[in-house]
Amino acid sequence: MSVEGVNGVGKTTSVRAVAAAFGPRCLRLDELTDQRADSLPGQVIAALAATGDVCLRTGHPVAETLALLALKFRESERLAAGLQDGVEVVLEDRGVDSVAVCQAAILHAESPATPALAIAERILATVRRWRTMPDATVLLVGDTDVCTARFAARIGRVVPPDAQAVIEHTGRLYRQLAAAEPDRYTLIDVSGHGPEESAKAVEDAVRAAEARREAARVA
DSSP states (O other), rough: OOOOOOOSSSHHHHHHHHHHHHGGGEEEEEEEGGGGGTTTHHHHHHHHHHTTTTTOOOOOHHHHHHHHHHHHHHHHHHHHTOOOOTTTTTESSSSSHHHHHHHHHHHHHTTTOOOOHHHHHHHHHHHHHSSOOSSSSEEEOOOHHHHHHHHHHTTSSOOOHHHHHHHHHHHHHHHHHHOOTTTTTEEEOOOOHHHHHHHHHOOOHHHHHHHHOOOOOOO
């Protein structure tokens, strides 16, 4: 199961709280940008972030997209090799949907003749050839200005207007994907919510998805 949303909406805080609530039966997968610096994902992200751009833009958006997808494919392969004993829930802080929408927004800016949603769908079509999609996805949405302020506070600098435009476009694309796949997506509006309230909403969504999966298994 993945938890998605724009920068600053509260994904990571919620994911960590939910993983703690579930205990050892939950495996938490950190967001790619939160990987250890000495790991392969951490090194790739560091290379993409070398220009200082908050959206990891290096001027080569296709190469960036392929690099990020490769990291997500590698992550999936490592999981397929075997989960730890007792793990029943895999909770991913930003999954392949994030790669699709974020990179689609960037690629669309480079090639505006191609609709951004069509680009995101092409990226996800590529993903489906190589790995399974999350069986359930929680999309957190909130006030854009509040999210941006949180993100800026976290990274310790102002989010420039061009990056803000990409983030806002990403938010719209998330909603479009959620509308296209209502059986997979659960949309939660966390506007005005504190961290505990947001985490509880995500936990409820995870437990509901778990119950649906169990019902399907025994049917």
